[in-house]
Amino acid sequence: MGNVTIRILARQLQLSAATVSKALADSHEISGPTKKRVLEMAAALNYTPNPYASSLRRKKSKTIAVILPEVADSFFSQAINGIEAIAQDKGYHVLVCLTHERSQKEQAILHEMLGGRADGILISVTSETSDPACLLELQEKGVPVVFFDRTCDGIDTARVVTDDLQSSYKATDHLIRQGCRKIAFLAIAEGLSISHQRIEGYKQALEDGGIKFSRENIIACTHDAAENLRLLKKIMSRKDRPDGVIASVEKLAVPVYQVCRELGLNIPGDLKVIGFSNLVTAAFLQPALTTVTQPAFEMGRSAASLLFKALGNKNFSLSQQVEVIPSELQVRESTG
Amino acid sequence: MGNVTIRILARQLQLSAATVSKALADSHEISGPTKKRVLEMAAALNYTPNPYASSLRRKKSKTIAVILPEVADSFFSQAINGIEAIAQDKGYHVLVCLTHERSQKEQAILHEMLGGRADGILISVTSETSDPACLLELQEKGVPVVFFDRTCDGIDTARVVTDDLQSSYKATDHLIRQGCRKIAFLAIAEGLSISHQRIEGYKQALEDGGIKFSRENIIACTHDAAENLRLLKKIMSRKDRPDGVIASVEKLAVPVYQVCRELGLNIPGDLKVIGFSNLVTAAFLQPALTTVTQPAFEMGRSAASLLFKALGNKNFSLSQQVEVIPSELQVRESTG
């Protein structure tokens, strides 16, 4: 690790460590000339502060943790980009922690955070329903927590989400208007708030469209891609297969195309498809995919901004803060 | 930040801080019963160690930094997944730092790393040619550096790359066999090693195919997407426009489709397209995109593994280590 310390600088300059420290922090207590000398020497010796010494002393890490299920699809990638942009701007670092959709892993990570590794937390929870105990603890310790996209009940803090219910309603409604009568809804873990909201929107649209809701049209997918393919294949092979499908998270959209291709089903002829998705390629798919496009980058930015407001101002309360960033229904050929 | 310290534990247990520390580390110096007592008390008080105190003392951070241009496309996303998987396994944390393709930002980040924020570095350099001075410094300070995908000359350390030259050769050769005579090569900054290699493969294939290389067929793209679109549009509007195109990085592939659609050009009729890409959607594009598929996840894993070998064993030398993970040419309709 680093070796040019503040003490070494001080010795070279015939100053005290305290003075050097203050000069480097551009404190008003230090005279212009001294600051200049210090800065020059620091540059000359290629001094770089030890961030951990500073963190230990000040009890803040200048780091935020982003806790995510995974970073394989466009949604989270774009979100990370948004988050990092803001963090960099604020002089913060971003620790990316992946839970791989395991709440146990999530617990472990959060518990670790109790040690003070990060000053604030951005989290999109696991699809295995998550008990907010650890998050509450963090909150009590003064570590602000902001949810984005996938939230978790039982804790009062800021959330940045899309209009899940409405966009799901719009998607379902669109399919109904296009003539679908039997619409499958591909969901991940139902315990999840976004699932809940999206399913609710789906139900309401069905009701308003005069179609009876049937439990078996909610397809519970997992995070095992191969498993999902099998499941989809089974459903699409049935005689009374759906005539419309909503993939409620990004990674469930492409498998639908895959299965249709394998089974020789035509989209949109045999099956109309809508995906919640940020795929830049959506418009170029065969056929072009109708999507509910989530503003991933914006959500990341927005969540990070809220977090930094809390970090910058102890009086700023994240309580009850809910930012709803609207998704957009982009109609394309797959529902034509 | 955390508050239950080792001292508090010690006091509760009527032990010394040192003993508690050792017990928590499962040291052989400590008796079974004592360990048990300590562990129980730690659990009871919900103790979490302060990582920064530990880092400061031990001079290691248990953190690696992943320095990337951005994390918007599938390649880097998948790579991060691979890296994180390994890191988590080793009990390390992953700091993700984005350079936004700016070498200046990259310099700043690397310079900061000199302070010891991370024990090791995984980097995919900026497309603005990068001077390895900072990396050399880090290396001298004992911070191992591993390149993945985009490397940088002038420093002897491990690299994990794909067979850029060969895969580019194969791609070009494929286009020639499909009848292309005027093949555009969409490149990002030529200074970049991967560009260089890929261009070289392109050149060799042209030569072997009896086609004269022409400088103007190398299209220097930027990281400004809008700019790239304009550029492509201009080129594809010309009377003597190319009959084949190779998008040498992922994000240049979709724009080609976009421009062709706008200009009413048919792929593959008017233009055959190959992209270096990991898009899961490649096979479902209209038309399905012929790709050079890079093993992004594998590359991430592999680079991380090398880094941890170096981290785990001071005698393990990264010098000259080059791991070439082959890409695969997947022929689809866009070159039919």
Next chain:
DNA sequence: CTGAAAGCGCTAACAA
């Protein structure tokens, strides 16, 4: 405006 001293929480010698 500058410096001395204390200490953040943890760990590693070294003693006992």
Next chain:
DNA sequence: TTGTTAGCGCTTTCAG
């Protein structure tokens, strides 16, 4: 097997 002591590098009173 356990405890004492010192100190990682930095920042922050408080005194000069």
